[in-house]
Amino acid sequence: MDNGLSRRTFLGVLGTTGFGAGLGSSAFGADKGAHLPGKAGKAAMTSRGSGRSPVRLAGGKVIQPQRELPVFRETDVLVVGGGPSGVAAAVAARRTGAKVTLVERYGCFGGLWTGGLVLKLPGVCYGKKQVTMGLCEEILQKLDKMDNAVIERNPGEQPTTDAEATKYVLSEMIREAGVDVYLHSWGVDAIMDGNVVKGAVFESKTGRFAVLAKMVIDASGDGDIFSIAGAPYEHRKHGVGLVCRIGNMDKIDQTKAKQAKKPPRGIGLPTPIPDINWVNMGGPESDCVDINDLTRLEMDHRRQIWRQMDKLRKTPGYEKVYLVEVASQLGVRISRVLTGMKQVTFKGAKAGQKFSDVIGVGGELNPGDPFFEIPFGALVPRKVENILAVGRCASAGPVIMEPMRCIPCSLVTGHAAGVASALAVQNGCLCRDVEIPKLQKHLREQGAYLG
Amino acid sequence: MADLAKKQNRRVLTFVVRCFVLIMAITLALQILPWKRLAVILPSLSPFVAICSALAVRTLSVITMLALPLLIMALWRGRWFCRNLCPVGFLSENIRRLRRPANPNFTKLPLIGQWVVLLTLGGAILGYPLFLLLDPLGIFNSFFQALRGPFSAASLIYCLPLLIVLMINFVLAGLWCSHLCPLGAIQVMLFRLRGVFWHKILYWRELSDSNKVLTARRDILALGTGVLTAVATRKLFRPRASKPIRPPGAIDESNFTAVCIRCGNCTRVCPVGIIEPDPGRHGVASFMTPTLRFENNYCQEDCNSCNEVCPSGAIAGLSLAQKRKTTVGLAKVDMSICLLSEERECTVCVRICPYDAVKLVFSKEEYISIPVIDPEKCTGCGACEWVCPVSPKKAITIEAVK
Numbered sequence: 001m002d003n004g005l006s007r008r009t010f011l012g013v014l015g016t017t018g019f020g021a022g023l024g025s026s027a028f029g030a031d032k033g034a035h036l037p038g039k040a041g042k043a044a045m046t047s048r049g050s051g052r053s054p055v056r057l058a059g060g061k062v063i064q065p066q067r068e069l070p071v072f073r074e075t076d077v078l079v080v081g082g083g084p085s086g087v088a089a090a091v092a093a094r095r096t097g098a099k100v101t102l103v104e105r106y107g108c109f110g111g112l113w114t115g116g117l118v119l120k121l122p123g124v125c126y127g128k129k130q131v132t133m134g135l136c137e138e139i140l141q142k143l144d145k146m147d148n149a150v151i152e153r154n155p156g157e158q159p160t161t162d163a164e165a166t167k168y169v170l171s172e173m174i175r176e177a178g179v180d181v182y183l184h185s186w187g188v189d190a191i192m193d194g195n196v197v198k199g200a201v202f203e204s205k206t207g208r209f210a211v212l213a214k215m216v217i218d219a220s221g222d223g224d225i226f227s228i229a230g231a232p233y234e235h236r237k238h239g240v241g242l243v244c245r246i247g248n249m250d251k252i253d254q255t256k257a258k259q260a261k262k263p264p265r266g267i268g269l270p271t272p273i274p275d276i277n278w279v280n281m282g283g284p285e286s287d288c289v290d291i292n293d294l295t296r297l298e299m300d301h302r303r304q305i306w307r308q309m310d311k312l313r314k315t316p317g318y319e320k321v322y323l324v325e326v327a328s329q330l331g332v333r334i335s336r337v338l339t340g341m342k343q344v345t346f347k348g349a350k351a352g353q354k355f356s357d358v359i360g361v362g363g364e365l366n367p368g369d370p371f372f373e374i375p376f377g378a379l380v381p382r383k384v385e386n387i388l389a390v391g392r393c394a395s396a397g398p399v400i401m402e403p404m405r406c407i408p409c410s411l412v413t414g415h416a417a418g419v420a421s422a423l424a425v426q427n428g429c430l431c432r433d434v435e436i437p438k439l440q441k442h443l444r445e446q447g448a449y450l451g
Numbered sequence: 452m453a454d455l456a457k458k459q460n461r462r463v464l465t466f467v468v469r470c471f472v473l474i475m476a477i478t479l480a481l482q483i484l485p486w487k488r489l490a491v492i493l494p495s496l497s498p499f500v501a502i503c504s505a506l507a508v509r510t511l512s513v514i515t516m517l518a519l520p521l522l523i524m525a526l527w528r529g530r531w532f533c534r535n536l537c538p539v540g541f542l543s544e545n546i547r548r549l550r551r552p553a554n555p556n557f558t559k560l561p562l563i564g565q566w567v568v569l570l571t572l573g574g575a576i577l578g579y580p581l582f583l584l585l586d587p588l589g590i591f592n593s594f595f596q597a598l599r600g601p602f603s604a605a606s607l608i609y610c611l612p613l614l615i616v617l618m619i620n621f622v623l624a625g626l627w628c629s630h631l632c633p634l635g636a637i638q639v640m641l642f643r644l645r646g647v648f649w650h651k652i653l654y655w656r657e658l659s660d661s662n663k664v665l666t667a668r669r670d671i672l673a674l675g676t677g678v679l680t681a682v683a684t685r686k687l688f689r690p691r692a693s694k695p696i697r698p699p700g701a702i703d704e705s706n707f708t709a710v711c712i713r714c715g716n717c718t719r720v721c722p723v724g725i726i727e728p729d730p731g732r733h734g735v736a737s738f739m740t741p742t743l744r745f746e747n748n749y750c751q752e753d754c755n756s757c758n759e760v761c762p763s764g765a766i767a768g769l770s771l772a773q774k775r776k777t778t779v780g781l782a783k784v785d786m787s788i789c790l791l792s793e794e795r796e797c798t799v800c801v802r803i804c805p806y807d808a809v810k811l812v813f814s815k816e817e818y819i820s821i822p823v824i825d826p827e828k829c830t831g832c833g834a835c836e837w838v839c840p841v842s843p844k845k846a847i848t849i850e851a852v853k
Contacts (some may be wrong), residue, residue, distance in 0.1 A: 122796065239798065239820055240812065266794075281796040282820050284813035304818050346803065346838075366840030367798065370726035399838065406796075 011355040069201060069210045069292040073180060075101040076425040077418070078213030080187040080200050083111020084407045085391030085414030086219030087170045088135045092418030093217075096442060097423045100418075101211055102179050103202055105186040106329070109170035111221060113407050118326035119271055119278050123363040123403040126371050128155040131363045132408035134448035135415045143171045148272045162272040174291070185209075187220055190229035190387070197229050214423035215431055216387045219414060222289055223393045224338030231338060231381030231389070234320040236398065237335035240288055241281030242301035245324040246309070250275040264315045266308040276324055281305075281331065286321040287339045288335035298330055333392070334405055340395025341432070342377025346370070349400055354451075357436045359416035359443060361451045362403045372400055373451055374409065376415030376439065379417050380432045388417040388431060412448070419443055469541045476538040476588075480595035487720050487756060490596075493519075494714045494762035498522040499568065499637040503583050504763035506575040506833045507710050508702055514761075514767050519741075525638035526645040533628060533635050537614070539587040540628050543620035556628060557623075564636030566673055571633065573677020578706040579685050581677060583763060585633050588615060589712035598717030605728045608739060609715050612769075681709070684736070694800035695733040695742040696831065698726055698757045699750065699777040700767035704851075708736040711765040717741045717757035721747035725833070726757060743779060745833030745849060750779065752805040752832065775806075780826045780831030780849040782809065789846040791820055799821075800835035800847045809835055809847075822847065 055064050077093040080088045082104030090102040091176060112118045123139075124132050143150035149165035152158060156210050174181060182202065189201035191210060199212040218225040246268060257263070268279035281301065286293045309323045342355065344362075355375035362372045378395040379388045389395070390413040392405035403409060419442045424431040440450060478484060479493045491514055494500060501518030505511055533540050548732050552830030567582045574581040583589075590612040619627040628635060685705055694704060698717055702706055718726045718741055727750050728739045741757075743750065755774040757766055769777060782800075789796040800822050801809045808828035811820040822835075831849045839845040 238608050239813075241794075280796070281818075282791055284820060285811050308818070367842070368840065399799055402796065402799060402802070 027264070053232050055213055069208055071099045071199075071212055072182070072209045073211040073213075075180065075211060075213045077101070077215045077217065077421045078211050079103070079217045079219055079418075080225050081105070081111065081219035081221060081391075082109045082170075082174075082181075082183075083219060083221055083391060083410065084113050085221075085410040085417070086111070086217070087174060088411045088414030089217045089219055089390055089418035089421070090179045091135060091173050091177045092415045092446065093215075093422040094418075095446065096419050096422035096426075098215075100177075100179045101184055101213065102174065103182045103185045103187060103200070103211065104340050105184070107183050108167045109174060110163070110166050112329055112331065113161070114167045114170075115327065116329040116331050117163055117245060117278060117325075118331065118407065119160050119163060120269070120280075121161065121407050122365045123369075124159060124408045125156050126361070126363040130155065131361045131371070131449055132412050134412065134443065134446055136408055136411040137447060139166070139169055139173070139207055139411070142173070148274070151270065151272045160269065160271055160278075165272070182211075187224050190216070190225045192229060192384075195230070195383060197225070200225050202242040206340040208290065214386065214425050217390055217414075217417045217421055218393060219390050219417075221332065221335070221391055221393065223338060223389060226338060226384065226387050226389050227336050228391070229381075229384045230388055231384045231387065233339055233381075233393075234332045234337045235287075235289075236337055236401075237285045237287055238335075239283045239448075240286045240293075240297050240333065241283035241297065241331040242305065243278060243280055243331055244305050244315075244326045245276050245278045246312075247276050247322050247324045249277050249319045251320040253317040253319075255317075257315075259316065262386055264312055264318065266312055267318070267321075279305075283331065288332040294330055294332075301330070302326060309329050319451070336393060336399060337401070338379075338381055338389040338393050338395045340378045340389065341380045341382060341393045342375040343397060344372055344374055344378055344400050344404060346399035347397075348372070357439075358450050359420075359439065360409075362400075362409045362410035362412070362446060365403050365406070369403065370400075371451075372403075374404070374413060374416075376416065376420060376434075376436060379413055379420070386431045388421065390414045390417045415446070415448060416443060419446065424432035452763070465849045469536065469538075471539055472536050473538045476591065477595055480592045481599050482596070482719055483599075490592075490720060491760040491762055494586065494712060494716070496521055497588045497634050498525060498641065499571075499634045499841040500583060500586045500589065500712060500763050502637070503571050503575040503580040504710055504765070505713075506572065507578045507580045507583075507706060508764040508767075509578075510764060510767075512764060514741075514764065514768060516688045517762075522641065523636075524639040527642075529642035530635055530638045532638060533632075537587065537634075539591050539616060539632075542627060543617055543628060546617055546621050547625065549621075557626060560626075560630055560637075562630055562636060564631050564633050565640060567631070567633045568636045568640060569670055569673030570677035570680060573674040573679075574681030574684075574709060575677075576674075577678055577681045577685075578703075579681035579709040581681055581684065581709060582633060583709060584712045585631075586712055587616065587627075587632055587634050589714040589762070593713055593715040596719045599719055605730060605739070609713075609728065612713075613833050627738050635774045675800070684709075693733060695729060695737060695740070696780045696833075696849055696851050698741055698743060699755070699774050699779050699830070700758050700769040701741075701779070702767065704764055707765055708734075708740055710763050711740045712763050714762060716760040716762065717766055720756045720760045722754060722756060723751055725750060743833065743849075745836040749833035749837040750830075775830070778830050778852060780824055780833075780851050781848055782829050782831065782835050783850050784822050784824065784847050785844075786821060786846075788841050788844065790841060791822070794819065797840060799838040799840065803834045803838045804829075805832060805834055806830055 047399050076098035077100045079090045080101045087109050088098050094100045150161045185202040185204040187200050188203050191199040197216045203208050268277035271278050312318050349370035349372035355373045357376040358373040359376045360374045391410040394413045396404040420434045422441050424434045482490045491753050492602050495514050495517040498518045498521050501515045505515045526574040571580045571582045593609045594613035597606035616627050647671045726741045727744045729737045731738050755771045806828045808825045812823045813820050833849050835847045836845050839847045
């Protein structure tokens with residue numbers, strides 16, 4: 001038994017720093033028994049302590065010794081990141097019939113939607129018509145049934161959701177779909193066989209581990225996996241903010257408040273919870289994959305939120321307003337953007353560009369924004385195989401990225417990537433060669449709107 | 452008998468040629484040929500436009516040279532063009548055939564056309580050619596330009612001048628062609644000028660097709676009046692509060708309104724339709740001159756079509772590289788309505804700028820990002836104004852540079 005377990009779980013995943021090194025094809029000869037979450041991890045721990053070896057100083061340089069990594073899973077589709085696009089991808093791939101593993105670095109699902117307190121879903125509608133359908137609409141409908149979970153659901157409105165309700169809904173959807181999950185595990189490396197992605201490496205309290213997969217969906221939001229795998233990408237900068245929620249909005253003294261010419265700054269917008277508002281922050285343009293920047297921003301923003309709060313409480317009428325919470329995730333808007341086989345562009349959208357491989361459409365952030373189609377090619381990288389980029393990493397020009405990076409489009413790209421990966425597994429083809437009509441048929445059957 | 456037949460043949464030939472020229476002129480004006488820049492040819496043929504505009508903008512361009520054939524023809528053959536090629540004249544003649552009234556005698560009437568030419572020339576010395584827009588080829592061109600585009604009040608106004616000219620010719624038996632047309636007049640004057648040089652005579656000489664000519668003294672008087680009128684007009688119609696935004700390469704605003712002949716070429720050639728004839732928003736003198744509006748698009752970085760089709764040099768013939776460096780205005784941000792001041796999601800002006808001229812500058816005091824324009828880089832192309840989601844007034848707008 002011990003032997004069998006170790007053969008199954010310990011595979012020659014070399015490569016320990018930076019890039020994932022080659023992986024023998026023997027990996028796929030291993031036992032493919034169903035795993036219960038935790039079992040493999042336990043095996044790794046019992047058979048070789050923590051499975052970790054310390055890093056050594058050699059000649060003043062920090063060297064990570066070559067080591068073998070435990071393989072926690074062998075799966076059809078591996079989704080890295082449990083934000084809106086990751087959850088949509090995992091659920092869609094599972095529903096299309098693939099075995100799916102989802103790995104998320106925090107303890108809940110929803111990414112910036114929940115942990116980042118980005119409660120607004122801009123670009124759900126185009127004019128009065130809702131255009132981001134499929135899983136997006138399914139999630140919203142689940143929230144509709146709950147109390148204080150979503151508001152502004154009328155045609156043409158931009159829904160505002162409650163973070164806790166969303167976390168719960170997403171978690172239950174993942175559970176119902178039967179997706180294998182690892183939380184608190186951070187995707188750090190791609191596992192490559194030539195130019196084909198064969199899985200990813202994760203860091204966790206249990207130690208570094210590998211998940212092998214036929215298809216990988218990079219829903220990390222920062223292109224953590226495809227950038228290591230060698231897919232061409234663009235490194236963009238954008239404002240990084242920190243969102244908060246404030247309470248006692250029902251206790252504002254309106255007679256005093258109305259004396260001011262203009263409402264004070266930082267009172268935010270209503271949320272599904274009646275007396276609570278959420279307050280957005282633009283923040284300075286920063287490099288979102290620079291840990292120094294991210295650290296500084298977290299601390300600066302927190303100070304700013306408290307200063308603004310202080311100011312607000314000194315404004316006549318607003319004395320009782322208080323800070324409910326600051327988001328646990330920094331509001332990263334954009335970082336690495338895939339240079340895909342196709343790209344959504346603003347000019348194209350304005351000219352009414354159509355794509356034969358359309359997998360969804362985006363709505364408008366502001367009246368007059370163009371309607372745009374999202375092609376499957378925007379998720380497919382150049383050069384590397386069997387990895388798709390979703391969410392804010394999908395290939396889009398800088399202007400059209402403004403709606404593309406938001407939650408509704410992330411759900412649309414995630415949904416499509418999930419279905420496409422599952423179909424590629426079924427057909428035994430490369431992900432980029434998936435049959436477009438079949439993909440579109442499945443998406444439509446799952447309620448997606450393709451224009 | 453043979454003479455008569457010869458005459459008959461000649462008449463038929465002339466008719467065929469004039470039909471052909473008319474069709475060619477319409478084709479050019481309608482810009483239906485794949486080479487859009489050919490639209491420049493028709494109004495550029497006029498020596499009146501060429502001489503006055505070259506004098507006004509003080510440049511000789513390839514486009515100016517297009518008028519050389521007619522200029523040379525006029526020196527030797529006088530109003531040969533009017534009789535044999537002019538599409539406006541041909542149209543008028545055919546319309547006049549509809550009714551044949553007794554020709555009223557206009558011989559007593561002064562040759563206003565020549566005064567127009569002299570006044571315009573005088574103005575041109577100051578860079579303000581007063582009546583350049585009366586050129587019949589420009590008028591003809593603008594009519595068909597207007598027919599081509601989507602129908603609007605502006606296109607109706609563009610149509611009017613030709614209709615008025617034809618009406619004058621119809622009702623008053625060719626008065627436009629004989630007495631008013633500056634193109635006709637300049638041909639007579641050129642012919643006379645050659646005569647003056649040819650015979651080394653300083654003073655006036657009788658001409659075959661006109662009994663009344665101006666003396667040199669009168670010419671100088673007219674030129675002087677032109678200069679004075681130009682000064683006065685320019686002062687009178689000085690652009691008021693809001694200076695219009697002109698197409699790239701437009702000459703100085705104080706002269707633009709006179710050098711522009713309102714031929715409509717630039718308006719129609721613009722692939723994104725941002726050039727709009729001014730409906731009088733910027734003063735009387737600016738009426739129907741091209742202005743840029745960024746409601747539906749912006750001035751494309753890979754286009755210099757308007758630079759290629761201006762017959763009078765009101766819009767300089769810039770190359771694409773030159774045009775990309777030419778400033779038409781400067782973007783200005785109104786932070787009181789900018790979405791960023793409300794912490795709303797928007798950075799489209801920064802993202803779209805083709806010249807990388809809009810940068811977000813983070814204000815630590817305000818704790819918001821402010822779009823800041825780099826005046827060195829900004830060309831005023833209007834991309835930012837076009838995409839700005841704030842309405843009805845945009846938060847970022849292009850303003851004319853002083």
